[in-house]
Amino acid sequence: MFGDDLMFSQSENPILESIKRVEDTGAVGSFMTFEVPEEMIPNVGILDVGDKFINAVVERPKVEDAPSNLGSTGPYILPGKLFEFLDPHHSNVNIGEFIFQDGVMNMIKAGHNFTYTKGDYKWLTNGRPFDSIIAQIEVGLADPDIGPRLKEWLGEVV
Secondary structure: OOOOEEEEEOOOOHHHHHHHHHHHHOOOEEEEEEEOOHHHHHHOEEEEEOOOEEEEEEEOOOHHHOOOOEEEEEEEEOOHHHHHHOOOOOOOOOOOOOOHHHHHHHHHHOOOOEEEEEOOEEEEEOOOHHHHHHHHHHHHHHOOOOHHHHHHHHHHHO
16 A cells, blocks of 8 residues: 555455455465446556456556456455566556566466456545545544534534
8 A cells, every 4th residue: 555545445344354354265475456437547556357366467557458347446455476477677557667567467477366356445545636525524523523513514514
């Protein structure tokens, strides 16, 4: 998981569900995923999946090139040997950055399986100013001490 990601889930513990899926399938790692709206597809990694395993991770595809609408937003369970599959001289062709998903793809091509857990969570990133504001409001509204005061204040200013 990245420091700019915020996730809200109705499940008791979606990360434990992901760990259990790795154990149950014998995979080397796992991605948590959720269905993203079409307008978000060009901004996140998108998974191509089978019944149990990830076939491919396509980083920030065009909508028409996306294999699904399952966003790769984390949290992730990644094996330590992932670093052996990263090429420090290669950046991702879609975005021009050095990203771990390329190492995951190299591992998949070498026969290592990664599984996925489709979550019922909401994902927001502090990397986009509007999402950052929304995340702060949602966290505040969910807090039993701050929530009532924030709701009252929002009613006054909106």
